[in-house]
Amino acid sequence: MIPLHWYLLVAAGMFALGVYxxxxxxxxVAIIMSIELMLNAVNINLVAFWRYMAPENLNGQAxxxxxxxxxxxxxxxxxxxxISIYRARETVVAKEIDMLxx
Amino acid sequence: xxxxxxxxxxxxxxxxxxxxxxxxxxxxxxxASDIVAMVAILFTWVxxxxxxxxxxxxxxxxxEPLTAGLVWLPLGDAVTDSLRMGVLVDPLGAVMLFFVPLxxxxxxxxxxxxxxxxxxxxxxxxxxDHDAVDTAGRKLKKFDATAWKARFMAFIALFAGAMLILxxxxxxxxxxxGWEIMGLCSYLLIGFWHNRVYANQxxxxxxxxxxxxxxxxxxxxxxxxxxxxxxxxxxxxxxxFREILYNPEVLEGLNVLAFPNVPALAGVTVAxxxxxxxxxxxxGKSAQFPLHTWLPDAMEGPTPVSAMIHAATMVSAGVYMIIxxxxxxxxxxxxxxxxxxxxxxxxVGAFTALFAATxxxxxxxxxxxxxxxxxxxxGYMVAxxxxxxxxxxxxxxxxxxxFKALLFMGSGSIIHAVEHGEEHAHHHxxxxxxxxxxxxxxxxxxxxxxxxxxxxxxLIGGLALSGFPFVTAGFWSKDEILADAFxxxxxxxxxxxxxxxxxxxxxxxxxxxxxAGEPRTHAAEEATQTDWRMNxxxxxxxxxxxxxxxxxxxxxxxxxxxxxxxxxxxxxxxSTLLKEPEALAFSWAPVLLSxxxxxxxxxxxxxxxxxxxxQAEDEDPLKKVLGPIYTLLxxxxxxxxxxxxxxxxxxxxxxxxxxxxxxxxxIIDGFLHFVARFFEWLAFRNKDFDTYVVNGLGDxxxxxIGKTSDSFKYVQSxxxxxxxxxxxxxxxxLVGVFVWALFLR
Numbered sequence: 001m002i003p004l005h006w007y008l009l010v011a012a013g014m015f016a017l018g019v020y021x022x023x024x025x026x027x028x029v030a031i032i033m034s035i036e037l038m039l040n041a042v043n044i045n046l047v048a049f050w051r052y053m054a055p056e057n058l059n060g061q062a063x064x065x066x067x068x069x070x071x072x073x074x075x076x077x078x079x080x081x082x083i084s085i086y087r088a089r090e091t092v093v094a095k096e097i098d099m100l101x102x
Numbered sequence: 103x104x105x106x107x108x109x110x111x112x113x114x115x116x117x118x119x120x121x122x123x124x125x126x127x128x129x130x131x132x133x134a135s136d137i138v139a140m141v142a143i144l145f146t147w148v149x150x151x152x153x154x155x156x157x158x159x160x161x162x163x164x165x166e167p168l169t170a171g172l173v174w175l176p177l178g179d180a181v182t183d184s185l186r187m188g189v190l191v192d193p194l195g196a197v198m199l200f201f202v203p204l205x206x207x208x209x210x211x212x213x214x215x216x217x218x219x220x221x222x223x224x225x226x227x228x229x230x231d232h233d234a235v236d237t238a239g240r241k242l243k244k245f246d247a248t249a250w251k252a253r254f255m256a257f258i259a260l261f262a263g264a265m266l267i268l269x270x271x272x273x274x275x276x277x278x279x280g281w282e283i284m285g286l287c288s289y290l291l292i293g294f295w296h297n298r299v300y301a302n303q304x305x306x307x308x309x310x311x312x313x314x315x316x317x318x319x320x321x322x323x324x325x326x327x328x329x330x331x332x333x334x335x336x337x338x339x340x341x342x343f344r345e346i347l348y349n350p351e352v353l354e355g356l357n358v359l360a361f362p363n364v365p366a367l368a369g370v371t372v373a374x375x376x377x378x379x380x381x382x383x384x385x386g387k388s389a390q391f392p393l394h395t396w397l398p399d400a401m402e403g404p405t406p407v408s409a410m411i412h413a414a415t416m417v418s419a420g421v422y423m424i425i426x427x428x429x430x431x432x433x434x435x436x437x438x439x440x441x442x443x444x445x446x447x448x449x450v451g452a453f454t455a456l457f458a459a460t461x462x463x464x465x466x467x468x469x470x471x472x473x474x475x476x477x478x479x480x481g482y483m484v485a486x487x488x489x490x491x492x493x494x495x496x497x498x499x500x501x502x503x504x505f506k507a508l509l510f511m512g513s514g515s516i517i518h519a520v521e522h523g524e525e526h527a528h529h530h531x532x533x534x535x536x537x538x539x540x541x542x543x544x545x546x547x548x549x550x551x552x553x554x555x556x557x558x559x560x561l562i563g564g565l566a567l568s569g570f571p572f573v574t575a576g577f578w579s580k581d582e583i584l585a586d587a588f589x590x591x592x593x594x595x596x597x598x599x600x601x602x603x604x605x606x607x608x609x610x611x612x613x614x615x616x617x618a619g620e621p622r623t624h625a626a627e628e629a630t631q632t633d634w635r636m637n638x639x640x641x642x643x644x645x646x647x648x649x650x651x652x653x654x655x656x657x658x659x660x661x662x663x664x665x666x667x668x669x670x671x672x673x674x675x676x677s678t679l680l681k682e683p684e685a686l687a688f689s690w691a692p693v694l695l696s697x698x699x700x701x702x703x704x705x706x707x708x709x710x711x712x713x714x715x716x717q718a719e720d721e722d723p724l725k726k727v728l729g730p731i732y733t734l735l736x737x738x739x740x741x742x743x744x745x746x747x748x749x750x751x752x753x754x755x756x757x758x759x760x761x762x763x764x765x766x767x768x769i770i771d772g773f774l775h776f777v778a779r780f781f782e783w784l785a786f787r788n789k790d791f792d793t794y795v796v797n798g799l800g801d802x803x804x805x806x807i808g809k810t811s812d813s814f815k816y817v818q819s820x821x822x823x824x825x826x827x828x829x830x831x832x833x834x835x836l837v838g839v840f841v842w843a844l845f846l847r
Contacts, residue, residue, distance in 0.1 A: 019830060022823070022826055023823055023826060023827050023830070031823075094821065094822060094823050095821060095823070097820075097822075098819060098820030098821045099820060100820045101818045101819055101820030
């Protein structure tokens with residue numbers, strides 16, 4: 001059986017990729033995709049810990065399902081916002097959307 | 103018997119309620135106020151009658167009086183230490199319950215009539231229009247004496263409520279509450295016509311000043327009384343009458359030396375000291391020497407007030423209190439040697455009785471004569487308590503209240519009649535000086551035919567006051583005091599006998615000057631009095647002034663003694679005490695002496711003033727006989743002037759010179775001004791401090807915050823990836839700290 005830390009390493013790698021993407025990508029759609037990456041990294045962790053540490057109850061799976069749900073909702077809202085910003089300002093570059101300041 | 107509490111509490115509550123109703127709601131309507139007050143007092147009278155009936159039909163009322171009570175002021179241990187508010191109807195209380203509501207009701211009826219007309223002078227200040235100018239240069243205006251009738255009814259209702267509280271109280275503190283409310287009412291009512299001035303007599307005391315005088319003088323007596331009450335409470339732990347006075351152990355316990363370490367006061371017991379302190383209260387309230395001066399001036403009040411407060415009820419309260427406290431006053435009395443308070447009471451009472459009677463002989467004012475006569479008669483009662491004639495004092499208290507209320511209302515009726523006569527004569531073209539005095543007996547004469555109801559009832563009252571034998575109440579009660587004094591204390595007897603002689607004489611003088619002969623002025627000639635509200639009470643009280651005495655006729659008195667059921671009053675009231683006082687054996691000597699004295703006084707008065715009545719402009723024949731003594735008596739032994747000199751002026755001087763000019767103006771004001779100047783100086787010196795330091799500090803704080811915010815605003819860039827980076831950096835830092843703290847340290 002594959003040891004637990006392999007899963008954790010994959011998840012950590014995915015999370016790091018996600019963080020990098022959020023901080024470094026210019027396109028807002030890509031930032032949202034990076035956020036999804038981080039969420040799925042967390043999901044891997046949750047399911048892996050559940051399977052290896054406490055398979056007798058369903059906490060881990062239940063958490064993972066909650067995360068999917070929130071991620072889906074967040075993606076829907078986020079994409080809707082991006083489209084609406086694009087219509088207004090004809091750009092999806094995060095750096096250029098900086099009106100909310102002093 | 104649980105209804106007794108309710109009835110007894112309602113008796114004083116009803117007039118008190120009337121007081122509030124009149125003041126709050128009906129004060130603008132004289133008629134409505136009359137009705138409210140009358141309904142209240144009649145209700146009280148009926149209730150008092152019921153309670154009196156219950157008391158009289160209770161066997162052994164002395165041992166088992168009617169009581170009810172509730173905890174009033176919880177203190178310490180709730181059962182034993184609390185001050186209770188309760189009612190007590192024992193035989194002595196039943197006596198009060200008989201004559202207080204009776205006289206009060208009569209006086210209420212009388213007041214509705216008396217206060218319905220009249221006028222007096224007031225001073226106009228400034229530019230107002232005026233009717234006359236007097237010799238002192240004051241502008242005077244007639245003022246309607248009926249203007250404040252509603253307020254008058256309210257005050258007498260409050261007064262009646264307070265007197266009933268006092269009569270029904272079962273403890274000394276509640277008694278004192280009633281006592282003080284009456285003191286207040288007395289002030290309010292004496293000064294009722296507070297804007298009155300007397301034309302051409304700028305020095306004469308006005309109602310306002312008389313009210314202040316009465317209040318201050320009685321206060322002198324009330325302070326020691328309060329001290330006595332406090333002492334009694336701290337010594338016995340209770341103020342309840344029954345627990346102290348009907349309790350041999352407590353009385354025995356009070357009979358210990360009060361000041362064992364002070365040689366000058368070696369023989370004084372606690373009971374004696376408290377008794378003296380309480381008696382001082384009675385000296386003030388019952389106007390005994392040396393605090394008697396307020397009562398004659400209290401005649402400045404409307405006449406129903408004089409009748410009610412200064413004859414029938416309030417001044418009786420002092421005597422009632424010492425009768426009530428008699429077991430305390432006489433604690434340790436073996437029937438022979440008088441205790442200290444008794445000695446004091448006997449001397450003060452007897453002296454006052456004679457002293458006031460001599461002054462009454464030379465007064466011209468119809469009410470002043472009665473005022474001094476009241477002082478004198480109260481002296482009788484005080485002396486009676488002093489020599490241990492407990493029942494006789496209570497008896498005289500009752501009869502005196504009735505006939506003196508009658509006499510006062512009679513005098514009010516006379517004054518009213520003369521005032522009306524003055525008005526009528528004025529309409530018929532007769533002119534009167536602006537200082538015409540309707541109360542001066544030398545302006546009267548010949549009123550017998552003008553106001554027959556007043557005349558007859560006044561004659562009955564006067565004979566009762568003189569002790570006219572057999573047919574008047576005053577004879578029986580006065581005779582009982584004299585008989586007791588004759589048997590126990592000859593000195594007191596002869597002093598009281600002399601006073602009795604003078605009483606008979608001045609009463610006849612008064613009747614002669616007012617009613618006999620021909621009218622001496624046009625006002626007296628046209629005097630009329632037809633108001634039934636003023637005549638009815640006179641008739642009712644005259645009835646009692648004759649018949650109230652028959653309840654206390656001595657058993658041994660020939661014929662009447664047996665006929666009237668063997669001295670009911672003595673046995674009834676005597677049972678208030680632990681040990682019923684022995685009735686004296688009947689003896690002819692004092693009876694014959696007192697009859698002789700009364701008749702000779704009346705005879706001499708008749709010879710001088712009735713047989714040959716005074717003509718207009720005649721002088722008082724006494725003036726020739728007594729010479730300078732007459733002047734001395736007319737001026738009341740100059741006691742007012744003396745007190746003015748030793749008390750009033752020094753205290754005025756101290757308040758003016760020391761308190762006002764020195765203490766207030768110089769020291770207190772000076773200090774305040776100094777403080778103010780100091781700070782003013784300090785403030786001026788510190789203007790720069792304020793401008794630069796205080797303002798600078800305030801401004802720099804505000805500016806500093808503004809500048810800091812200005813430089814921090816660039817953090818807010820609006821670029822979310824920057825925010826995110828900072829957040830992650832923060833998270834990493836926290837993680838670093840966490841890891842370091844948990845694992846690496």
